[in-house]
Amino acid sequence: MLIDPDGVPTGAARMPDDAALTTAYEKLIAGRRFNDQAYALVRQGRLAVYPSSHGQEACQVAAAQVLADGDWLFPTYRDTVAAVTRGVDPVEVLTLLKGDWHNGYDPYEHHVAPLATPLATQLLHAVGVAHAARLRDEPTVVMALCGDGATSEGDFHEALNFAAVFRAPVVFLVQNNGFAISVPLSRQSAAPSLAHKGIGYGIKGERVDGNDVAALLAVLGAAVERARAGQGPQLVEAHTYRIQAHTNADDAGRYRDEAEVASWAKRDPIARLAAYLGPPSAAANEAAERLAERMRDGINADVTANPGDLFEYVYATPTPQLLEQRALLQDEMSRES
Amino acid sequence: MNEKLSMAQALNRALRDALAEDDSVLVFGEDVGPLGGVFRVTDGLAAAFGERRVFDTPLAESGIVGMAVGLAMNGMRPVVEMQFDAFAYPAFEQVVSHVAKMRNRTRGKVALPMVIRVPYAGGIGGVEHHCDSSEAYYAHTPGLQVVAPADPADAYALLRAAIAAPDPVVFLEPKKLYWVKEEVDTTAPRPPIGRAVVRREGTDATLIAYGPSVPVALEAAAVAAQEGRSLQVVDLRSIVPFDDETVCAAVSRTGRAVVVAEAAGFASVASEVVARVTERCFHSLAAPIRRVTGFDIPFPPPKLEHLQLPGVDRILDAVDDLQWEDA
Numbered sequence: 001m002l003i004d005p006d007g008v009p010t011g012a013a014r015m016p017d018d019a020a021l022t023t024a025y026e027k028l029i030a031g032r033r034f035n036d037q038a039y040a041l042v043r044q045g046r047l048a049v050y051p052s053s054h055g056q057e058a059c060q061v062a063a064a065q066v067l068a069d070g071d072w073l074f075p076t077y078r079d080t081v082a083a084v085t086r087g088v089d090p091v092e093v094l095t096l097l098k099g100d101w102h103n104g105y106d107p108y109e110h111h112v113a114p115l116a117t118p119l120a121t122q123l124l125h126a127v128g129v130a131h132a133a134r135l136r137d138e139p140t141v142v143m144a145l146c147g148d149g150a151t152s153e154g155d156f157h158e159a160l161n162f163a164a165v166f167r168a169p170v171v172f173l174v175q176n177n178g179f180a181i182s183v184p185l186s187r188q189s190a191a192p193s194l195a196h197k198g199i200g201y202g203i204k205g206e207r208v209d210g211n212d213v214a215a216l217l218a219v220l221g222a223a224v225e226r227a228r229a230g231q232g233p234q235l236v237e238a239h240t241y242r243i244q245a246h247t248n249a250d251d252a253g254r255y256r257d258e259a260e261v262a263s264w265a266k267r268d269p270i271a272r273l274a275a276y277l278g279p280p281s282a283a284a285n286e287a288a289e290r291l292a293e294r295m296r297d298g299i300n301a302d303v304t305a306n307p308g309d310l311f312e313y314v315y316a317t318p319t320p321q322l323l324e325q326r327a328l329l330q331d332e333m334s335r336e337s
Numbered sequence: 338m339n340e341k342l343s344m345a346q347a348l349n350r351a352l353r354d355a356l357a358e359d360d361s362v363l364v365f366g367e368d369v370g371p372l373g374g375v376f377r378v379t380d381g382l383a384a385a386f387g388e389r390r391v392f393d394t395p396l397a398e399s400g401i402v403g404m405a406v407g408l409a410m411n412g413m414r415p416v417v418e419m420q421f422d423a424f425a426y427p428a429f430e431q432v433v434s435h436v437a438k439m440r441n442r443t444r445g446k447v448a449l450p451m452v453i454r455v456p457y458a459g460g461i462g463g464v465e466h467h468c469d470s471s472e473a474y475y476a477h478t479p480g481l482q483v484v485a486p487a488d489p490a491d492a493y494a495l496l497r498a499a500i501a502a503p504d505p506v507v508f509l510e511p512k513k514l515y516w517v518k519e520e521v522d523t524t525a526p527r528p529p530i531g532r533a534v535v536r537r538e539g540t541d542a543t544l545i546a547y548g549p550s551v552p553v554a555l556e557a558a559a560v561a562a563q564e565g566r567s568l569q570v571v572d573l574r575s576i577v578p579f580d581d582e583t584v585c586a587a588v589s590r591t592g593r594a595v596v597v598a599e600a601a602g603f604a605s606v607a608s609e610v611v612a613r614v615t616e617r618c619f620h621s622l623a624a625p626i627r628r629v630t631g632f633d634i635p636f637p638p639p640k641l642e643h644l645q646l647p648g649v650d651r652i653l654d655a656v657d658d659l660q661w662e663d664a
Contacts, residue, residue, distance in 0.1 A: 129410055
């Protein structure tokens with residue numbers, strides 16, 4: 001921890017410079033606004049579902065901010081704020097949840113992989129992307145995100161092991177928010193911490209306060225530079241909390257009590273930075289409002305997919321069978337209209 | 338340039354030529370490095386191309402396929418080996434949820450040019466978990482191409498085509514044919530993925546087979562010829578994409594057909610072939626199409642596997658059942 005919940009520096013490690021903290025602060029304001037706006041859009045029936053990262057924005061902002069342009073980010077479905085912080089369009093990142101298509105952005109444009117819905121499978125893709133870069137002697141580092149529940153999946157272990165064996169430049173960031181939907185961490189792991197899991201694979205594991213963006217920038221930044229210098233992968237466990245339910249369809253009251261939520265609300269990552277840096281600038285607030293406006297306009301717009309697309313991207317060239325089926329659907333639709 | 342090669346050697350040659358031609362081709366899996374694979378398909382490749390191009394991985398199939406996805410996302414052409422058919426199952430989620438769907442998920446932005454080689458099917462006296470015919474699992478998954486060569490020449494040509502393909506290919510290698518030798522011309526024009534071929538002309542009935550069942554069907558046709566019945570043999574070569582045109586044209590010429598496959602028959606590729614042909618050329622058919630497949634049982638232990646595998650007699654019995662006017 002570099003800044004405590006009351007906004008007081010702890011002097012535990014080197015504080016990120018003012019410019020980095022100011023940028024993080026602006027991105028946090030924008031990230032919180034993104035979460036609030038997405039939640040509102042669900043309540044208005046504009047988004048099918050939204051897994052909010054309210055309370056976890058510091059992890060998301062720091063994960064994106066420590067990367068260089070050529071690096072890659074592998075987000076999960078809860079990491080929309082990380083993707084937006086990296087530059088992905090806020091409407092395109094919500095395409096999955098809007099229901100127009102499974103993924104709305106070009107992963108190569110900002111080097112952001114599609115939001116992963118299955119748990120931990122994307123961590124292996126991250127290892128592959130990193131290994132390809134290493135084979136070409138490129139300085140790419142990959143930031144791979146997952147939650148505490150995903151650390152129980154086999155692919156989590158295979159990814160850490162493969163990354164370690166091949167010394168792939170991957171930083172695995174586990175956002176430990178205490179719950180996998182409803183199941184508490186005590187049912188996921190008997191390890192002293194999730195960071196301990198690095199020991200079994202021979203890689204460095206580190207814990208960090210996930211609501212302290214300064215500490216996250218310091219720890220993740222160092223991990224990225226270690227990986228870039230050829231010193232292999234690293235595991236970082238960030239302690240944070242999912243203030244809202246798993247999604248709007250979830251009822252968190254069935255598995256946790258309000259007192260616990262309230263205690264974590266006091267450790268809010270934005271309040272902490274506000275206490276340290278003062279209120280956000282007018283420019284930061286305006287940028288967040290512009291983001292929200294862009295979301296409202298984009299999400300209220302018409303469906304962007306056309307039915308022919310259903311057959312277009314299954315293969316590079318549709319098979320004869322898919323061409324027949326496309327014609328069948330077109331015929332059916334023309335008769336209906 | 339004709340050379341007598343076993344199927345394993347032909348596959349090795351295809352990997353070697355692809356590695357030599359394209360720096361982005363990588364070969365990896367379990368025991369494929371210095372050992373050269375348990376069937377020696379990758380023999381000598383690590384020595385020839387170095388451990389950056391041809392390498393052993395930790396023993397974890399989901400890891401192998403998942404890492405291949407990332408490599409393919411980032412400019413490589415991975416060719417991975419699943420050591421045996423049933424050992425590929427830990428990778429099933431990666432194959433079904435990512436390998437097959439990445440192009441569609443990203444509307445064509447992310448292609449995955451990768452090959453998953455699977456030594457498959459029975460006939461070598463393998464113990465449990467070494468003899469599965471797993472093609473239907475893959476064929477049922479949109480986004481995958483599924484290929485099964487039946488001779489060394491096709492093994493070379495189809496593996497080269499699979500490695501060059503812009504989409505992922507599940508490449509099923511019939512284990513029992515690894516040691517079958519044949520003249521192979523590696524410079525011959527290569528058949529595209531998705532085209533079947535008529536292996537033997539015949540006029541009375543059509544045997545439709547793929548992979549390990551093709552030589553059995555050809556043998557059955559040879560025996561039938563001695564008994565005065567002319568059987569045509571179609572080798573599918575590709576299960577996905579499926580060559581309706583060649584198959585239906587062949588069956589339309591004879592009016593009778595038997596589909597031969599090792600896999601359990603229920604909800605199988607053989608069933609799909611019957612359905613497709615029946616839908617498309619029903620009026621050319623003189624009899625219902627028969628299937629000769631494995632029974633719907635877990636693959637038997639080695640001393641009983643001969644009871645499971647489609648053999649010449651079972652095929653000819655099915656042919657005899659095709660409602661011949663003179664019967």
